[in-house]
Amino acid sequence: MRNIRSIRVLGMLVVLGTVVDAGAQPAAGTETLAARLEQLAREYAAGGTAVGSARSGTLGEGQEKRIGLQLDGGKCYVFIAVGEESLADLDLALESGGERLGEDTQPDNFPVVRACSPVSVRVELVLSATRGAGSYVLGHYAVPPDGGAAAATQDQLVAKLERLAAERAAGAVLEGEAYRGRLVEEEVAALSRSLAGGRCYTLLAVGGDGLGELQLSASAGAQRLGDDVLAGPDAAVPEFCPATDAPVTVRVTARRGGGEFVFAVYGRAATGTLTPIQMVDTQMLTRRLAERAAQAARGMDPLQSPTFGSLAQGRSANLSFPVEAGRCYRAVAVTETGITNLDLTLLVDGSQVGEDVEPDATPVVGTCATAAGTARLDVWAVAGSGGWAVGIYSGAQPAAAAAAPENPLFTLLDTAAANLSAGATRASTPFTGTLAVSGTQQYDVTLQAGKCYAFVGISDAGNLDLEISSGTQVLGRDTDLDTTPGVVFCAQSQVTVRVKLTLLSASANFAFGVYNAPAVQMPTSAPRPTATGIAVGGTETDYIANQIRALHQQRAAALLPVSQVNRGTLQQAQETEFVVSLPAGRCYTVIAAGVPSVRDMDVTLTSPYGQILATDTTDDASPVLVTNPCPQWSGDYRIKITMQYGYGAFGFQVFSQ
Structure with a gap:
């Protein structure tokens, strides 16, 4: 029986304001997928009813589709997606407020996720094309809630929980109500609580008959707050004290066996050191990781869910995963904008097998294992601070590494x-x-x-x-x-x-x-003062200044600068004006230049009395404007720059005999 990951939502959730995607009928050509969806619904949503029409669409490799939904309180739902054969690995996840509450990342194209919510809550479904591309259909079903245990059984579990609290959370009080649920083996219940800063919390859970091993963990975004320290049907996350208010996700997992369980949070006023909470944009990092992995781990399957974290500059973190003989592995990392250089070092059974120390924030390392063992990945924030995500992928050697003709x-x-x-x-x-x-x-x-x-x-x-x-x-x-x-x-x-x-x-x-x-496309020389005391191109040595010098050499080498370089920045179709004081009795040439993103820039010179003396409307990014007629009056002349096509920084300088 395929495992279905259950997500039960408890307490207040911080959720994204996402517009609900209107239900769409499966498009023509997806009849086969729709039939497959009905078949899976009979297996995984038995006794349920469809909520609206099935959604359909297409995904390219590495792309994702987000769908906003409202879950009604006191109801359970099953979400099933089916991809066509070319969409070899389709994943489905449930998120709330950027926090991933549950997912199905099995290497197949028919993910299934179950969700039960005691309160009405806004969530997002995330469909990801991990490998391959093609059409998909997505079904949404309301199913009967799990049957509850008898009151006597629950009372016994509550009494057991109170005894565990007296031992593990002495002096703390019950926060809110205890949560009661049921799990099958390897099923996960993701419970979300909004915890207040300045208090300390201990998380406890006890399992009933049939639950051989129960496990707890707690996190705030990507930051792990604590893991289970007990074995068997009882579980406890040791006391932690958040410095600020934070939405905390608790995962209750049935590692062995199945049955009823009770979970509760115990709290007290903090008296010691508080734990800073550093929230990470997991939604953005998940999207970046999927895009990067589509290239760096092509043809490989996710070994596990992405690992998220936050690092200050110069600090490191590590994670471990098992490797099997004869399989290849690749670790792919991405970061938030605060980290500009992230390095990875990969070790297997203590021996280094790979590293990526390039000065970038998207490192990739990999190895092919000749024997079973344990791999450790060290993550280093070389420059900058912020959030990061690492995905571990396994399978055949990525297609990019194979000796194949280039696309x-x-x-x-x-x-x-x-x-x-x-x-x-x-x-x-x-x-x-x-x-x-x-x-x-x-x-x-x-x-x-x-x-x-x-x-x-x-x-x-x-x-x-x-x-x-x-x-x-x-x-x-x-x-x-x-x-x-x-x-x-x-x-x-x-x-x-x-x-x-x-x-x-x-x-x-x-x-x-x-x-x-290339930052400079023409030979240039350093700034040199002229007889007027002004250097051609000004004192700068950047792209614009060098372009003005090159154009002066080509088009107006006998002329001297009579103004400094005037600069600005424009978007396409924008214009701006400058005022330049010019004496009468001379002829003038205006040389302008833009950065490479400027494709067509025009220049117009207007006299103090509104007469247009010269206009350059050629299709180029480096206009040279020669006055005709030459100005007959001294005064403030206006030079208008128009960005006809392109965008970016520009500059101009006025020259005369």
Whole structure:
């Protein structure tokens, strides 16, 4: 009998305000999946009724789908998903407030999760395509609650719990009510309580007849607060004292046997050291890990649920997992933006077998075991502080490591990158996958300060669009009607950006790559003062200053600068004006330049009396404007910069004879 992970929700939950996804009828072509769903429902949701229509959709490898739901209090539900054959490994999880309460991550394509809630609560279902891509259907069923034990049995368990509390939580009082439930072997009940800061808590549980071994653990987000210290049908998490209010998830697991259990929280006022609570964005890290693992652990299955944690700079953590002879393993890590350099070291039975010490925040290590043993993974925060997640995967050696011809799309991708930015080189191995019509794929990329990057996509059909954003700000996009979108962006400071690919008008294979773009594309010289006391390009030596120097050498070498470099930043279709004081009786040339993400910038010069003296409307990012006629009046002239296409920083300087 396949294990079903039960999630029972107790107490107050902090939940996300997610819009409920409207139920959709299975699309044409999913009749086979719908029939399979009905078959599984008869097995895992016996006696239940469908809640609304089955949902359907498609997922690319590494993609996930989130569905918001409201669970009614006092009811139980079973969620069943079925993927088509090409979607080889489909996972299903239940989350509330970013906290993962339960999941089915078995390496198959028909995950099942059961949930019982004594109170009405908002949750999210998370469907993840761990391996493969294709269509799926998702069913939601209301099922009868588990039968409760007789009152006499429960009274005996309560008495047993009180005796355990007298031994393990002397001086503490019962917080709220005891929770009563039933578990089958290997079943998990995830109970959530909102605990107050400044108090100390002890968690206790006792099992009835048939429960040979009960186990407890407690966590706040990714932070582990305590583990069971007892063996047998009684369980206890030693006292812990949170410094601040926190939603705490308690997992009650039937390790051996099954039957009734009672769980309770005992608390007292804190008198000693308090434990700081560091919440981690598990929802974001789970998404990043799925995207990274789709490439770094292709063809492998999750060995266990992801491990989350939080580290300060220079600190480390470790985790262990068993290895079997003849199998290969890979550890994949991702971080929140606060950690900019994370290292991994992998040891098997005390001997180091691999490490990733590259200066990045997405390390990967792996090994193939020749004998059974225990692996230990050390996680080091080399630079920065924040949350992290590690996924352990097992199976055959990842496809990327096999001696196979490179994806032909990668060659086309390299060509497109070179056309976008001459001399561009790969910053990492490109990503690849399949997208349906109107499908999207997102990647998070951390950029280093002072470096320029080319983001390039390619598809073998349809119309592929690319957008780069940071938070709510769109940094750049390419929505041309083609299959090779590209954007160049120069990072002024270290930042993590999100790249979104959208495929229109067809289903197709795609590839996406990040490239190092040369920061300077023309030979330049250092700033040198001129007869006017002003250096060409100003005193800076950045991309804009060097471009102005190169253009001056090519187009206006006989002219001297009469203004400093004026600078600004514009998004596409924006414009701005500058005021420059110019004397009459001279002719002027304005040289402007933008960073590589600027694709077309126009310049207009207007006299103090509103007369337009010169306009440059050529399609380029480095306009050179020559006054005609030459100004006849001294005064404040206005120079207008218009960002016709592209975005980013720019500068201009005025020259004269």
